[in-house]
Amino acid sequence: MSDQREVNFGTLSVWGGEEDAQAHGATQVPVVHSVSFGYEDLDEWLQVALNQKTGHIYGRNTNPTVQAFENKVRALEGAEAATSAATGMGIISSALFALLSPGNRVVSLKDTYGGTSVIFLEFLPRFQVDAVLCDTTDHEAIEAEVAKGCDVLYLESPTNPTVKVVDLERLARAGHAAGATVIVDNTFATPINQSPLELGADLVLHSATKFLGGHADALGGVICGDKELVEKIFHFREINGATLHPMAAYLLLRGMKTLHLRIRQQNESALEIARFLDAHDAIERVFYPGLESHHGHEIAQRQMRGFGGVLSFMLRENTLDAVREFLPRLRFAHAAANLGAVETIAGPPATTSHVECTAEERAAMGIPESLIRYSVGIEDTEDLIADLDQALV
Numbered sequence: 001m002s003d004q005r006e007v008n009f010g011t012l013s014v015w016g017g018e019e020d021a022q023a024h025g026a027t028q029v030p031v032v033h034s035v036s037f038g039y040e041d042l043d044e045w046l047q048v049a050l051n052q053k054t055g056h057i058y059g060r061n062t063n064p065t066v067q068a069f070e071n072k073v074r075a076l077e078g079a080e081a082a083t084s085a086a087t088g089m090g091i092i093s094s095a096l097f098a099l100l101s102p103g104n105r106v107v108s109l110k111d112t113y114g115g116t117s118v119i120f121l122e123f124l125p126r127f128q129v130d131a132v133l134c135d136t137t138d139h140e141a142i143e144a145e146v147a148k149g150c151d152v153l154y155l156e157s158p159t160n161p162t163v164k165v166v167d168l169e170r171l172a173r174a175g176h177a178a179g180a181t182v183i184v185d186n187t188f189a190t191p192i193n194q195s196p197l198e199l200g201a202d203l204v205l206h207s208a209t210k211f212l213g214g215h216a217d218a219l220g221g222v223i224c225g226d227k228e229l230v231e232k233i234f235h236f237r238e239i240n241g242a243t244l245h246p247m248a249a250y251l252l253l254r255g256m257k258t259l260h261l262r263i264r265q266q267n268e269s270a271l272e273i274a275r276f277l278d279a280h281d282a283i284e285r286v287f288y289p290g291l292e293s294h295h296g297h298e299i300a301q302r303q304m305r306g307f308g309g310v311l312s313f314m315l316r317e318n319t320l321d322a323v324r325e326f327l328p329r330l331r332f333a334h335a336a337a338n339l340g341a342v343e344t345i346a347g348p349p350a351t352t353s354h355v356e357c358t359a360e361e362r363a364a365m366g367i368p369e370s371l372i373r374y375s376v377g378i379e380d381t382e383d384l385i386a387d388l389d390q391a392l393v
């Protein structure tokens, strides 16, 4: 399949990226566990080593199963190139350390994934890279910071855990006017719901651990976009060694075959559940971009094809004790630090997205103590609603 999307997302989820990976007539991508790849012809080996011919040499650099996974995501994102890493954080840190140099400036959001914020606030400053984190929904403030000088504009939408939405097209335009490389973490939306490259981003990345894999059984990260940028990131990743394992790549590939079906179900369920909770007496507030009351509803409607499978809600009794009592009452939700799986998963930011922060820091970020992140699985919607209803006594 070529660089651009010629067919629809469902067909791409099933067939995308697999054309060069099958062997011996197998209809499924094999898990190639070999660390190295042998050559009888030294000249051919040399050509592959010099990148003049496609092929594989050593498993830390490339692997056929891993490449099939990268190609499937590349096809879904409509990108020129893709590269992967062992985890989402592996690809995020590889991208930032590959693209930034001392003296550079990053502009990003206060609501980026917790681990990403740690890179911005703890690690980049050690290399004389300044990172300015803006209020996620204040587009004017973000544009003003970008205009002061920006080498990388790093965005995420929707965000964790209050599901905030930023206008990707508007901010990508501002980033490019300042000469920045624009990166978008598309983990919450998935390529089914949102195409950041079409909205102007240079690079789009995923924690494949979440919706792409969808079964909470494999870690992975992937980044797609402009070939030259992706090659720079690949070069750093092959040296730092945060390589995606072929077995994990296989599990992610297999999970992605049903991506479009899962996301369709999760979009529908999440919207219905958000509306149910919004009308419930025991709920103070629901955060979901599909609700008309959500601050970013209009932007989400414009830039997303579906509002995604994650919502969060605040119990009327705003204490961690209320959460402590509520969570065990749910029959059909793992209380766990993950999202995007076929099973519903629920947890408070204190033990999930913002485990790195103190209670004071969470309060300063507008994250209430009784907030619960609820990642909707593919169970029947009516069963999930009944489960929430009986738990909200």
Ligand SMILES: *Cc1c(COP(=O)(O)O)cnc(C)c1O
Binding pocket: 087, 088, 089, 090, 113, 115, 156, 160, 185, 187, 188, 206, 207, 208, 209, 210, 219, 220, 221
């Ligand atoms: C989980 C997550 C990450 C980090 O991914 P890992 O695979 O856990 O390293 C990054 N961004 C978002 C939005 C995430 O949810």
